[in-house]
Structure formats: structure tokens, C-alpha cells
Amino acid sequence: MxxxxxxxxxxxxxxxxxxxxxxxxxxxxxxxxxxxxxxxxNEHCSYKSSRxxxxxxxxxxKKVIQGPGENxxxxxxxxxxxxxxxxxxxNHPSFIEPYQGAATGVGGIMRDVFTMGARPIANLNSxxxxxxxxxxxKNLLRGVVHGIGGYGNCMGVPTIAxxxxxxxxxxxxxxxxxxxxxLVKKDKIFYxxxxxxxxxxxxxxxxxGRDGIHGASMASxxxxxxxxxxxxxxxxxxxxxxxxxxxACLELMAGDSIIAIQDMGAAGLTSSSIEMASKGNLxxxxxxxxxxxxxxxxxxxxxxLSESQExxxxxxxxxxxxxxxxxxxxxxxDFAVIGKTTKSKKIELYFDKxxxxxxxxxxxxxxxPMYDRxxxxxxxxxxxxxxxxxxxxxxxxxxxxxxxxxxNICSKxxxxxxxxHTVMGDTIQKPGGDAGVxxxxxxxxxVAASVDSSAVYCWAHPLTGGKQVVCESFRNLVSxxxxxxxITNCLNFGSPENxxxxxxxVECVQGIGEASDYLKFPVVSGNVSFYNQxxxxxxxxxxxxxxVGLIKDYKNMITMDFKEVDNLVLVIGKTEGHIDQSLxxxxxxxxxxxxxxxxxxxxxxxxxxxxxxxxxxNLIKSAHDVSLGGIITAIAKMCIKGKxxxxxxxxxxxxxxxxxxxAEDQGRYIVEINKKNFKKVADIxxxxxxxxxxxxxxxxxxxxxxxxxxxxxDELSTSNKSWLTKYMSK
Amino acid sequence: xxxxxxxxxxSNCDRDMDVALKKFGFRNKxxxxxxxxxxxxxxxxxxxxxxYGDYLRCGSMASKSKIMQSVINFANSGxxxxxxxxGFQILVETGLVPGVLLRNKYLEFICKNVFVKINDKKNxxxxxxDNEVLEFHVAHNxxxxxxxxxxxxxxxxxxxxxxxxxxxNGKIEDQFNPNGSIKNIAGIFNKxxxxxxxxxxxxxxxxxxxxxxxxxxxxxxxxxxxx
Numbered sequence: 001m002x003x004x005x006x007x008x009x010x011x012x013x014x015x016x017x018x019x020x021x022x023x024x025x026x027x028x029x030x031x032x033x034x035x036x037x038x039x040x041x042n043e044h045c046s047y048k049s050s051r052x053x054x055x056x057x058x059x060x061x062k063k064v065i066q067g068p069g070e071n072x073x074x075x076x077x078x079x080x081x082x083x084x085x086x087x088x089x090x091n092h093p094s095f096i097e098p099y100q101g102a103a104t105g106v107g108g109i110m111r112d113v114f115t116m117g118a119r120p121i122a123n124l125n126s127x128x129x130x131x132x133x134x135x136x137x138k139n140l141l142r143g144v145v146h147g148i149g150g151y152g153n154c155m156g157v158p159t160i161a162x163x164x165x166x167x168x169x170x171x172x173x174x175x176x177x178x179x180x181x182x183l184v185k186k187d188k189i190f191y192x193x194x195x196x197x198x199x200x201x202x203x204x205x206x207x208x209g210r211d212g213i214h215g216a217s218m219a220s221x222x223x224x225x226x227x228x229x230x231x232x233x234x235x236x237x238x239x240x241x242x243x244x245x246x247x248a249c250l251e252l253m254a255g256d257s258i259i260a261i262q263d264m265g266a267a268g269l270t271s272s273s274i275e276m277a278s279k280g281n282l283x284x285x286x287x288x289x290x291x292x293x294x295x296x297x298x299x300x301x302x303x304x305l306s307e308s309q310e311x312x313x314x315x316x317x318x319x320x321x322x323x324x325x326x327x328x329x330x331x332x333x334d335f336a337v338i339g340k341t342t343k344s345k346k347i348e349l350y351f352d353k354x355x356x357x358x359x360x361x362x363x364x365x366x367x368x369p370m371y372d373r374x375x376x377x378x379x380x381x382x383x384x385x386x387x388x389x390x391x392x393x394x395x396x397x398x399x400x401x402x403x404x405x406x407x408n409i410c411s412k413x414x415x416x417x418x419x420x421h422t423v424m425g426d427t428i429q430k431p432g433g434d435a436g437v438x439x440x441x442x443x444x445x446x447v448a449a450s451v452d453s454s455a456v457y458c459w460a461h462p463l464t465g466g467k468q469v470v471c472e473s474f475r476n477l478v479s480x481x482x483x484x485x486x487i488t489n490c491l492n493f494g495s496p497e498n499x500x501x502x503x504x505x506v507e508c509v510q511g512i513g514e515a516s517d518y519l520k521f522p523v524v525s526g527n528v529s530f531y532n533q534x535x536x537x538x539x540x541x542x543x544x545x546x547x548v549g550l551i552k553d554y555k556n557m558i559t560m561d562f563k564e565v566d567n568l569v570l571v572i573g574k575t576e577g578h579i580d581q582s583l584x585x586x587x588x589x590x591x592x593x594x595x596x597x598x599x600x601x602x603x604x605x606x607x608x609x610x611x612x613x614x615x616x617x618n619l620i621k622s623a624h625d626v627s628l629g630g631i632i633t634a635i636a637k638m639c640i641k642g643k644x645x646x647x648x649x650x651x652x653x654x655x656x657x658x659x660x661x662x663a664e665d666q667g668r669y670i671v672e673i674n675k676k677n678f679k680k681v682a683d684i685x686x687x688x689x690x691x692x693x694x695x696x697x698x699x700x701x702x703x704x705x706x707x708x709x710x711x712x713x714d715e716l717s718t719s720n721k722s723w724l725t726k727y728m729s730k
Numbered sequence: 731x732x733x734x735x736x737x738x739x740x741s742n743c744d745r746d747m748d749v750a751l752k753k754f755g756f757r758n759k760x761x762x763x764x765x766x767x768x769x770x771x772x773x774x775x776x777x778x779x780x781x782y783g784d785y786l787r788c789g790s791m792a793s794k795s796k797i798m799q800s801v802i803n804f805a806n807s808g809x810x811x812x813x814x815x816x817g818f819q820i821l822v823e824t825g826l827v828p829g830v831l832l833r834n835k836y837l838e839f840i841c842k843n844v845f846v847k848i849n850d851k852k853n854x855x856x857x858x859x860d861n862e863v864l865e866f867h868v869a870h871n872x873x874x875x876x877x878x879x880x881x882x883x884x885x886x887x888x889x890x891x892x893x894x895x896x897x898x899n900g901k902i903e904d905q906f907n908p909n910g911s912i913k914n915i916a917g918i919f920n921k922x923x924x925x926x927x928x929x930x931x932x933x934x935x936x937x938x939x940x941x942x943x944x945x946x947x948x949x950x951x952x953x954x955x956x957x
Contacts, residue, residue: 154780
């Protein structure tokens with residue numbers, strides 16, 4: 001095939017990018033080389049629109065062992081233990097083929113983690129669908145949940161937490177973000193940097209097929225009406241092979257045979273080999289005839305661009321081939337020496353004794369395009385004034401029931417019961433709480449993880465929204481008694497070529513950066529997913545934040561269920577009555593305008609750290625952060641979980657009862673304490689200048705508000721638990 | 731007491747079972763599926779997971795593993811063999827226990843706590859256990875136990891049903907059946923009651939921080955009964 005500008009454009013490259021390639025190579029690339037460039041220079045692999053802004057994120061900290069740039073981030077959890085974690089998107093493939101798209105998303109992120117030598121110990125996910133009324137939503141939801149479960153369950157890794165939302169902006173572009181945590185010894189972490197000359201380059205895992213060719217390029221473009229034609233670009237997952245690959249890799253990693261290891265994810269053999277060479281400042285020579293293939297007559301182009309799953313590339317120490325092969329034979333996996341490291345600093349490919357590609361590595365990596373895209377700054381919307389007559393007729397209990405049954409608040413048990421969340425025998429906080437918690441096997445330590453996003457806030461004001469998501473992650477970890485350590489982010493946005501979407505990206509990233517810097521909650525890994533749009537309709541900006549924290553003694557973990565009758569319930573943090581962009585405003589008043597709640601980073605940090613002090617002093621019986629739906633929704637959930645009631649008295653405030661109960665002001669927690677400890681708790685809160693209010697006391701069976709209104713917890717529980725099950729069984 | 735846990739390619743509850751057995755006093759050995767010989771054991775466990783990826787039929791390929799001939803011989807000579815979840819599926823594929831395990835009635839994987847009623851205590855698994863009802867944990871996609879009417883009659887005549895899904899008071903009703911199993915069957919014995927296959931995972935219920943502690947009761951009783 002003759003390569004020209006049109007062929008390059010068909011590969012998703014821009015004309016000037018193609019001209020740059022010809023200039024750098026000083027010749028026209030052949031078709032295999034063009035394929036390699038298109039794979040390396042697409043948005044998904046090159047981060048060409050985002051790199052400039054991502055550089056500004058805080059990525060360092062005392063506990064950070066490895067920040068962005070490797071397969072995943074690594075943090076120190078003491079005693080020579082470290083946690084490897086990352087979140088990644090698989091949005092485009094999941095919309096085209098929900099089961100395989102979601103499954104391979106989970107498979108891919110687990111591979112990123114065990115590539116670094118860590119055994120995966122927990123999975124999480126953040127999934128977002130169109131309006132429940134949209135004709136595709138139900139099938140997409142079912143397919144995605146089956147896919148996530150199908151892969152994670154088979155791998156034997158518990159899925160411990162997640163987040164699901166519905167919004168019409170995802171009608172044509174669902175989001176599927178998967179996160180994995182792995183456990184590794186600090187001195188046994190593996191990296192992707194190749195080193196040494198003439199070291200054997202090994203291919204292990206599944207055979208290469210024609211699936212997923214151009215997957216990464218597909219994920220770097222918008223959808224249109226020809227979406228069905230893209231099905232062949234979706235990879236097909238085989239969790240069984242991945243389980244074998246995991247065990248085989250960990251067995252090999254126990255020794256000292258491996259110099260570098262890299263999984264074949266997006267852009268398959270192309271990006272894995274180039275990345276290893278680039279990091280090691282070396283060349284790599286590969287004989288493509290040696291690559292184990294599943295199908296006959298595969299061309300070099302297809303072999304290099306296939307995104308077949310469950311494959312790894314390893315640079316071994318000389319002389320270790322036999323030892324390594326034995327391990328992979330034992331696990332019935334392919335093992336082939338396909339090439340070697342060279343000093344050429346080029347990627348050189350041979351097929352049928354001919355050289356089929358010859359590209360200097362630095363051209364592909366360092367010279368890849370980087371754009372300073374135009375972007376528009378968002379204005380802070382004006383505040384709405386709630387009219388008294390709009391809320392006068394509202395009955396609080398009816399509103400509460402409606403909110404508890406709202407698709408974005410309701411219990412997601414239907415989803416997480418389909419995920420094995422207890423395998424590995426260390427899950428001490430299951431899905432449905434503020435964060436999932438797993439013990440560090442055989443120790444007293446536990447790791448908490450949560451994944452959050454607030455697309456509505458980010459859409460209303462990206463800078464505030466970006467900050468808020470990080471704070472919410474921080475709060476969710478604090479609520480279970482964990483000290484927040486670091487985050488991973490998955491940045492889901494529309495087209496970077498659209499100034500408004502690009503603006504949302506830039507300002508959300510700025511917000512994330514500010515909050516993570518202030519909270520000492522650095523970003524150690526992440527992924528950007530642009531072009532989440534169909535034709536010109538983009539999604540609401542949806543940065544998802546995965547937070548990880550440490551609990552030193554797992555017996556001190558906190559859960560959100562109310563524990564004991566007569567215990568006191570407090571609200572930590574000040575309630576100003578911010579209703580704009582709240583679930584109440586959007587669903588009950590049908591008011592979609594206005595600014596999101598303000599984020600005060602000082603309060604976030606101070607309130608969270610003070611709550612951790614209270615927890616350390618064993619003064620807290622249960623805790624839950626206040627988020628969507630405000631104080632009353634948080635309280636109702638604690639009642640439902642604990643099967644207890646509460647008598648609430650609204651503090652004497654200027655704001656109305658509705659505003660007090662449904663406002664979504666930030667930096668707040670609900671906590672349960674023993675009456676006799678009130679003074680101790682109050683002293684600590686006062687000493688740290690943390691605002692708090694006494695809300696009421698726990699009782700049996702019913703929720704009372706100011707003695708005049710009441711509702712049974714059973715009724716609230718039914719409202720909360722029935723929507724999703726009913727929806728999915730229709 | 732000596733126990734052996736078999737690891738098949740795709741097993742993923744083998745470590746959890748090892749942890750549980752050791753916690754309650756077994757000297758446990760992990761045995762690789764391709765081995766021919768079973769170490770000297772008082773109990774052999776086929777753990778949960780997705781042996782061979784559940785391809786073909788759950789448990790089908792694992793039932794033909796090299797080690798399984800030794801396990802079958804061990805069972806036939808009266809040795810204690812317990813299959814949990816995928817291990818149960820392997821047991822039905824070997825024919826050591828009757829019946830089959832179909833896909834769950836609602837076609838969905840299910841992971842949650844369930845209650846089971848002990849149907850028979852005249853065996854080494856449940857003898858001397860004070861409780862009639864245990865809270866266990868299930869996590870499976872194919873736990874829907876099925877057999878022919880003739881088989882069912884035989885199973886009932888021989889009192890081979892080990893445990894049934896029920897509520898916390900031991901009431902066995904359809905609404906407490908998580909997967910559509912015939913007669914709410916959660917576990918079943920061979921005729922001689924030395925082989926037990928069950929869907930629930932007692933190894934996930936062995937301390938208060940986990941889903942519960944009734945698994946501890948089960949393992950404590952088991953090791954005492956074997957002594």
C-alpha cells in the first residue's frame with residue numbers, strides 16, 4: 001500500500017502531523033511505520049492536548065514512591081509495604097460493546113498493576129450512563145456490570161467500591177473507569193525501563209489476533225452514525241488467561257530474572273516496546289515472525305497494532321530464558337524470545353527476513369505532537385434565590401423519599417451484588433459505605449479506597465468542581481478512619497478541539513491541582529479520555545478521582561451505620577444553606593442553573609484532620625460525609641444501614657428547614673458519639689476551631705424531625721432500595 | 731490433622747481456604763493439579779474459583795485433571811473430600827456427588843450472605859455442631875442445583891441433602907433461595923457422607939471483621955470431628 005497524506009488522515013493523523021513525520025524520518029513512512037506513528041501519536045497514547053496541563057498537577061510527597069509516568073503510581077504504607085494503584089477509562093469500547101469493553105477495561109488496569117510486581121487486592125469502578133429513560137441505558141448498564149463482574153470475579157480480586165450515575169449527557173457516550181490497587185514489597189517493585197544491550201526481549205501471555213486493531217485511535221475520536229462499524233476495534237477479554245498470566249508473572253518476579261516489564265495495553269506491541277526502549281534510552285529489534293499469532297497470515301502492520309489482551313513484554317537477564325520459560329510452560333502460556341535490546345536507539349522490525357520498520361525511538365516519543373489548545377474560561381454562575389412559595393408546599397418526608405429513590409442516590413446493591421467483593425478474605429468494608437476497605441493480608445493494617453466524581457458541579461463551574469471532587473475523595477477516606485495518602489485521576493471530557501470542552505478540562509485540572517496540593521493528597525497516576533462526544537454533543541466534564549488511604553489498625557475502622565440508641569449525632573462543618581446545583585434544586589425544584597457549593601480548602605483539611613483525631617481517640621461510633629442530598633439524606637442512609645431511627649432538632653438558624661436539611665455545603669460530616677463523651681468531643685472540635693452542631697439522638701425505628709414529622713426507617717429503606725432493582729427487572 | 735487444597739489453573743479461593751484451615755489447626759498442603767499423588771491427608775478440599783475459566787462447563791475440565799484420579803480414589807476409599815463453590819461444580823462433574831449445577835435463575839452472579847439450615851448431623855462435617863442454622867456467604871454464577879426426580883428421591887431417601895437455603899430462623903422457602911436450586915439445596919453429600927459439595931464459602935466467614943463468624947464454627951467442628 002502506498003502511503004500518502006490521505007492514508008495518514010484515514011489513520012486519524014492530521015495533515016501537518018503527517019508532514020512532520022516525513023520531515024523527521026527524511027522519507028515517506030511505509031504502511032507499518034505509519035500505523036506505528038498513528039498509534040503513538042493519537043490522543044489516547046500521546047496526551048498531546050493534555051500534557052501541558054497535567055504537568056501542573058502536584059505529584060510528589062513523602063509517601064510517593066512512584067508518580068505518573070509508569071504503569072501505575074506507587075505509595076508507601078510502611079513496613080516495606082507499598083500500594084500500586086491507578087484508574088483508567090474504557091469509555092469508547094464500552095459504548096460499542098458493553099460486556100467486552102468493560103471487561104477488558106478491568107483486565108487492562110489489573111495488568112498495569114501486576115506489571116509492577118504487585119498482586120491486585122481490590123478493584124473499584126466509576127460508571128456513568130445516560131438518562132434511565134434512554135432506550136440504550138438499561139442494556140448498557142447490564143452489559144457493563146456483567147463485564148466488570150465477569151472479569152474481576154474470575155480473577156479472584158474483590159470489587160470493593162464504586163460509583164454509578166445517570167445523566168442525559170452520557171446518552172451517546174457512557175463512561176467506564178476501572179481502578180485497581182495492588183500490594184507489593186517496596187524492594188520488589190518492577191519498572192518498564194529497559195537496560196543493558198543484547199538482552200532478550202520476551203513475549204508472554206495470549207497469542208496475538210486481529211482484535212482491537214486501532215483501538216487506541218478509535219478512543220481518540222468522536223462517535224458518529226457509523227459507530228456499529230467500529231465493533232472490530234473492541235478487544236475481547238479472557239480473564240482466565242489473565243489469571244494465569246498474573247500467577248506466572250508473580251512467580252517469575254519472585255526471582256531476579258527481569259530487567260523491565262511492560263504490559264501490552266493500548267497500541268499493543270507498538271507502545272510497549274517503544275516505551276521500554278525510550279525509558280532505557282536504547283533500541284529494540286524484533287523479529288515479527290517470532291510473535292505467537294492466533295490467526296494465519298497476519299501482517300507486520302496487524303501484529304504491531306493488535307490490542308489482543310493478556311500479553312506482556314519482558315526484557316530478561318541473559319541466560320534466564322530457560323528458567324522463565326519453565327514458569328510460563330507450567331501455566332500453559334505462550335513464551336517467545338522475539339528480539340533483543342540494541343544500541344541503535346531505533347525500533348527495528350523484521351518480517352520474512354526483511355526490515356519492515358526502522359524508526360528512531362525519540363522521534364516517536366519526544367517529538368510527538370503537543371498542543372496548547374485554545375480554551376474558554378468559565379464564569380461563575382449567579383446564585384439563584386429560592387422563592388418561599390416554591391418550597392412552602394413541600395413536605396420534607398416526601399422530598400426525602402423522592403431523593404432517596406433518585407437514580408443517583410439510590411442503593412446500588414443490584415450492581416455490587418454481582419461483583420465478588422469478599423474473595424481474598426480481607427474485605428472489611430463492603431461496597432455501599434463511604435469507601436471500600438481491605439486488610440493488608442496478615443497484618444493489622446488496612447487500605448481504604450474510594451472513587452468519586454461530581455459532573456454536575458464540574459459542569460456548573462469547572463474550577464470549583466475540580467476542587468470539590470478531590471475534597472469528596474478526602475472526606476470519604478476520612479469517614480472510614482483512613483488517613484488519605486494519594487489519588488489517581490481519570491479525566492473524562494468532550495473534544496479538546498472545542499474551546500468550551502477544553503476550558504472545562506483546563507479548569508477542572510487546575511481545581512484538582514489546587515485541592516490536592518493543599519490537602520497534601522498528590523496525584524500519582526491517571527489517564528485522560530477526550531472525545532467523549534457524539535457528533536458535537538459532549539459529556540458533562542467528569543473527572544473521576546480515586547483516593548487511597550491507610551488505616552493503621554483495622555480494628556479502628558469506622559462504618560456509617562448508626563450503632564446504638566441514645567447516642568448523640570453531630571454535624572461537623574458549617575451549613576450555610578447552599579441549594580444551587582444540589583440534588584434538591586435539580587430534581588425537586590427543576591432548577592439547573594447556579595453555582596456549585598463553594599469549596600473552602602482550609603475547612604476541608606481542618607475538619608477532616610480533626611475528625612481523624614476524634615477517631616484516633618476512639619470517640620466516634622459511626623461517621624458519614626455529607627454530600628448529594630445534604631444532611632437529611634446522609635442521616636437517612638445511616639439510619640437505613642444501622643436499622644435505627646433518630647430524633648432530629650434543627651438548630652436555630654436563619655435559614656429555612658429545607659435549606660438546612662438539603663443544602664450541599666462542603667466539608668461536612670455526620671458523626672455518632674456516646675453521650676458521655678460529648679464534652680471530650682466538643683473540646684477537641686473547639687480547640688481546632690471546627691464548627692459543629694448537635695443534631696439529635698438515635699432512637700428505634702423512626703426518623704423524627706422537630707417532633708412533628710416522622711417516618712419509619714423501613715419506609716425510607718424501601719424508597720432507597722427499590723428503584724434500581726425495579727428498573728432492571730422491567 | 732492434615733489437609734490438602736488442590737490448586738487448578740483458575741482456582742482463586744485456594745489461598746483463602748489455606749488460611750482458614752491453618753487458622754483452625756490443620757496442617758495444610760497446597761497440591762498442584764498436575765501432580766499425580768495426593769499427600770497423606772485427613773481432608774482434601776477442592777476450592778472455589780474459575781478452574782479453566784469455567785470454559786466448556788464449570789468444573790468439567792478440572793474434573794479430568796491428573797490429580798483428580800487420586801482424589802476420586804481417596805473419596806472412594808472413604809476419605810473426606812469437600813468441594814466449595816467451583817469445587818462443588820468439579821465434584822458433580824466427577825460424579826462423586828449426584829446432580830448438576832446450572833446457571834443462577836436470574837442469570838446474574840450473586841455475592842451475599844445467606845442462611846443455611848443443616849439438614850443432617852449424622853456425618854463428620856456437621857456432627858456436634860450446636861447451631862441448626864448458619865450464616866454463610868455465597869459468590870457464584872452457577873449454583874442452581876438440579877437433578878432428576880429419580881435422583882431427588884434417592885437423595886432424599888438416603889438423607890444426602892447437607893444444607894438448604896433458609897431464613898435466619900431456619901424457614902426453608904422459595905424467597906430465601908438465591909439461585910433457584912431445587913428444594914433450596916445449598917450442599918449435598920455422597921451416599922456415604924464422606925464427600926460434601928456446597929456452594930457457600932465458610933472460609934470467608936472466619937472472623938468478626940469479615941462477613942461473619944459462622945465459618946469458624948464450621949471449621950472448629952470439622953477438625954474436632956476428624957480427631
